[in-house]
Structure formats: C-alpha cells, structure tokens
Amino acid sequence: MFAEHLSSQFDDKVLSAQSSFRAIMDATARPGRIHRIAPTAEAPAPMMRATAALAQALFDHDTPIWLDATMRGNGDAGRWLRFHTGAPLTSDAGQAEFALIGDVAALPALETFALGSSEYPDRSTALVVQIRSFNDGPAFELKGPGIDGSIVAQADAGLSDLFEQLAANARTFPRGIDVVLVADDAILAIPRSTRLRAMEG
Amino acid sequence: MTAPVYNFAYLDEQTKRMIRRAILKAIAIPGYQVPFASREMPMPYGWGTGGVQVTAAILGPTDTLKVIDQGSDDTTNAISIRKFFAKTAGVSTTTSTADATVIQTRHRIPEAALSEGQVLVYQVPIPEPLRFLEPRETETRRMHALSEYGLMHVKLYEDIARFGHIATSYAYPVKVNGRYVMDPSPTPKFDNPKMDNCAALQLFGAGREKRIYAIPPYTTVVSLDFEDHPFARYRHEAPCALCGADDSYLDEIVTDDRGGRMFVCSDTDYCETRQASGHRGSERAAPHKKDHAHG
Numbered sequence: 235m236f237a238e239h240l241s242s243q244f245d246d247k248v249l250s251a252q253s254s255f256r257a258i259m260d261a262t263a264r265p266g267r268i269h270r271i272a273p274t275a276e277a278p279a280p281m282m283r284a285t286a287a288l289a290q291a292l293f294d295h296d297t298p299i300w301l302d303a304t305m306r307g308n309g310d311a312g313r314w315l316r317f318h319t320g321a322p323l324t325s326d327a328g329q330a331e332f333a334l335i336g337d338v339a340a341l342p343a344l345e346t347f348a349l350g351s352s353e354y355p356d357r358s359t360a361l362v363v364q365i366r367s368f369n370d371g372p373a374f375e376l377k378g379p380g381i382d383g384s385i386v387a388q389a390d391a392g393l394s395d396l397f398e399q400l401a402a403n404a405r406t407f408p409r410g411i412d413v414v415l416v417a418d419d420a421i422l423a424i425p426r427s428t429r430l431r432a433m434e435g
Numbered sequence: 436m437t438a439p440v441y442n443f444a445y446l447d448e449q450t451k452r453m454i455r456r457a458i459l460k461a462i463a464i465p466g467y468q469v470p471f472a473s474r475e476m477p478m479p480y481g482w483g484t485g486g487v488q489v490t491a492a493i494l495g496p497t498d499t500l501k502v503i504d505q506g507s508d509d510t511t512n513a514i515s516i517r518k519f520f521a522k523t524a525g526v527s528t529t530t531s532t533a534d535a536t537v538i539q540t541r542h543r544i545p546e547a548a549l550s551e552g553q554v555l556v557y558q559v560p561i562p563e564p565l566r567f568l569e570p571r572e573t574e575t576r577r578m579h580a581l582s583e584y585g586l587m588h589v590k591l592y593e594d595i596a597r598f599g600h601i602a603t604s605y606a607y608p609v610k611v612n613g614r615y616v617m618d619p620s621p622t623p624k625f626d627n628p629k630m631d632n633c634a635a636l637q638l639f640g641a642g643r644e645k646r647i648y649a650i651p652p653y654t655t656v657v658s659l660d661f662e663d664h665p666f667a668r669y670r671h672e673a674p675c676a677l678c679g680a681d682d683s684y685l686d687e688i689v690t691d692d693r694g695g696r697m698f699v700c701s702d703t704d705y706c707e708t709r710q711a712s713g714h715r716g717s718e719r720a721a722p723h724k725k726d727h728a729h730g
Contacts, residue, residue: 256493382634426463
C-alpha cells in the first residue's frame with residue numbers, strides 16, 4: 235500500500251518543481267488569470283494534480299501544513315505529503331504556512347489562519363483551495379496589482395462564502411491570507427492585494 | 436579527480452523552495468521587504484548575490500537570460516553572471532532586451548519597454564529606504580507597519596532647503612501600490628517612471644541584507660515629491676554621440692585631459708539596436724557586430 239505512494243511523484247524533481255513554481259509565480263503576479271501546472275504529478279484522492287505539484291514545488295520541513303477534514307480523509311493525502319515533501323502536518327491552522335482545503339463549503343473563518351502582523355505581514359498562511367471548475371459558477375471582477383485595469387473570472391466553488399470572505403481579506407492589507415484556487419491541473423491566484431467584486435446576475 | 440557537479444542553476448532545492456516562497460509573499464505584498472535566508476554565493480557581496488539567488492530560483496531551461504550592469508551587457512559583472520548561469524543552468528543568453536525572458540540588472544532599467552512575458556531582477560545593496568534616516572531595524576519596521584513616512588519627506592525637504600531642488604538623483608524613494616515606501620535600488624531617478632504600471636514582473640534581491648521584494652505587473656509606483664516641487668527626471672542635455680538618441684539615459688565619458696567629453700547611451704543594447712537601424716550621432720561609431728558582447 236505504501237509503495238504506490240513512492241511512485242507518484244515528479245519524473246524530474248528539479249525541473250518539474252521549477253516549472254510548477256513559475257506557473258504559481260505567474261499566477262500570483264497576474265491574479266484572475268488561469269495557469270496550468272504541467273507536467274502534473276499523480277496524487278491520492280482527494281488531492282488534485284495541481285495541488286500535488288504545488289506541494290512538491292513549495293513544501294518542505296520548514297512549512298507546517300494544515301489539512302481540512304476532507305483532505306485529512308482516510309489519511310492517504312497526509313501520508314503522501316509527509317513522504318514526498320517532508321512537511322510536518324499541524325492541527326493548528328494559525329501555525330500553518332500552507333492550508334489545503336478540499337471542501338470549500340466547510341472553509342473555516344479566515345481569522346483562524348495566520349494573517350501575519352503589521353510588522354511581519356509575510357508570516358501568514360497561504361490557502362490552496364480546491365474547487366470544481368473555472369468554467370462555470372458565479373463570475374467576479376478582480377482589480378489590483380498585477381491586473382491591467384480589471385479582469386473577470388469564474389469559479390464554481392459550490393455553496394460557500396469564499397468570495398465574501400476574500401473581499402473582507404483585501405481590506406486588512408497588508409495583513410491577510412493569499413489564496414490559490416485549484417481545479418484539476420489549473421490554478422488561479424487571489425493574493426491579498428486583489429480587490430474582489432461579485433458580478434450582477 | 437571528479438569534476439564538481441552542481442544542481443541546476445547552482446542552488447540546492449531546499450534553498451530554492453525557501454527563496455520561491457519568499458518571492459510569492461513579496462508579490463502578494465507589493466513593496467514589502469520579505470526576509471529570507473540568503474546563502475553564500477561563489478562571488479562577493481556587492482557583486483549581485485541577491486539578484487543571483489532570485490534569478491537562480493526562478494530560472495528554467497527554456498529561459499533566455501540577459502544581464503546588465505549600469506545598462507551595459509559587456510562589463511565584468513554582467514559577463515560573469517551571464518556565464519555563471521550559462522554554465523550552471525545551461526540557459527541561452529542574450530544581450531537583446533526584446534529577446535530576454537529574465538533580465539538581471541544592476542542599477543538600470545532597459546530603455547526598451549518591457550513586455551508581459553519578462554521578469555526584471557534587480558540587484559539591491561541596501562533595501563531599506565529609511566536606513567540612512569533611522570539605523571534601527573525595529574524602528575524602520577514599525578514605521579513601515581504604520582505607514583509613517585514623514586521622515587522621508589523631511590529628507591527630501593532638506594534637499595530643497597539646502598540646494599533649492601530635490602537633489603536625490605538615484606535610489607529615489609517610491610511608494611508602491613499606495614502603501615509601502617520602497618527603495619528602487621540605486622537606479623538613476625530617470626528610470627523611476629518606467630517602474631510605474633510596467634507590464635513585466637519586477638523582483639528585487641538583496642543578498643547581504645537578506646531581503647526580497649517585488650512590484651507585480653501593472654502596479655502603481657509613485658516617486659515621492661511635493662506639489663510645489665514635483666518629481667522630475669534628469670538627463671544630460673545632449674544627444675547620444677554614437678546613435679543620436681535624445682530620449683535615453685546618458686553616460687559621460689572623459690575623452691582627454693583638456694576637458695573633452697562625450698555622452699553616450701548607458702543602455703548598450705538600445706544604442707547598438709539604434710545604430711544597426713541606421714541612426715548615427717556626432718561621433719563615428721564602431722561597426723555593429725552581430726554577436727558583440729555575447730558572454
């Protein structure tokens with residue numbers, strides 16, 4: 235059973251981590267645009283391929299990881315993360331460098347994560363939030379650094395108040411959390427500097 | 436004897452992950468200086484160890500790298516860094532601004548407008564704009580936390596009181612996204628307007644001071660000034676002696692011991708590109724060679 239976790243990792247760790255990181259960096263620098271992470275790593279359910287690639291590119295023994303109940307699941311995702319990245323899992327969301335959210339409807343209040351301090355706003359949690367798709371669901375408008383004027387994006391996050399919470403998150407700038415939305419191998423970043431507005435209809 | 440073997444782009448993977456996480460935080464908080472665990476590099480502090488670490492963390496095999504030092508592709512520092520990455524990462528290098536995907540720079544922003552697919556990496560000696568006004572890190576950090584930037588305006592005002600104008604000519608402080616006052620590294624203030632609403636991502640690395648900061652694309656960057664003493668660019672009032680450009684930043688070159696001098700573009704690629712397309716200045720230019728200055 236454990237052997238199947240051994241095989242599912244990047245083919246070329248160094249270059250795959252680099253290309254995954256560049257996709258994440260470009261996504262963070264250009265919020266609202268969809269970027270694809272390739273080549274993708276296989277990961278145990280409920281982890282999506284882009285979540286696994288992001289984990290392998292950014293997680294290590296310095297980054298405590300918090301998993302929501304869906305991600306914790308039967309323990310496969312946690313075991314895969316510990317084996318492939320060496321990152322410790324934490325049950326305290328306020329201590330987490332990254333948090334993986336498998337069920338956005340059960341997203342805890344953002345204040346339970348680390349928001350950083352006024353002196354060190356970088357000491358905050360980055361949320362990796364898995365959603366259903368970027369092709370349907372409510373549309374929202376994004377403005378702020380990285381965006382030429384404004385951009386409209388779509389995200390099917392099920393029944394959740396994610397976007398209301400993120401709109402409030404932008405108002406605590408420079409404190410706050412940064413979010414990467416994931417759907418299969420596609421990612422879209424909403425850093426704390428981005429201002430969100432739900433579109434009519 | 437076994438030849439030394441390096442990881443791709445020299446740095447080990449754990450170091451790259453640490454720098455990559457700092458870069459993401461820096462982009463998310465434009466203008467804020469993110470502390471990072473700067474490593475010893477095989478070159479001295481002051482030669483661009485911060486910029487080199489940022490470049491090493493982002494560079495991939497399909498990138499094309501350009502390195503400039505004071506606008507020039509063919510100085511020792513620029514050639515050494517270009518060769519370093521050609522050797523340790525196997526990336527292709529160029530002197531052409533338009534062809535580069537990653538441009539590492541010491542103290543200049545290229546004259547040609549940057550595009551969306553490009554990343555500009557600055558080498559930064561002293562990242563804290565308030566450091567010469569307040570030496571204590573605890574205090575400058577508090578000032579950034581509170582957006583308490585009056586001291587910087589006092590410094591610019593003292594320029595006006597003493598010289599009649601804002602005499603700060605390089606490392607001219609800017610405010611990023613209406614929040615953080617940032618040191619643009621010792622670029623001439625001529626370059627400050629190029630940082631505003633730039634299509635490319637701008638990353639800053641300070642190796643000795645262990646800080647990384649960033650300006651995302653399309654971000655407001657305002658040079659600090661006063662209503663009655665607005666920010667003004669400065670350039671020598673002359674055309675380039677080689678290509679005749681009247682819009683580029685110029686270097687002054689002393690040509691003899693009797694006060695003779697000429698002005699030429701600081702951006703060598705800009706100057707050579709103009710000469711190749713037929714522009715001429717008052718002096719005879721060296722013939723343009725296609726692979727001139729490739730390292």
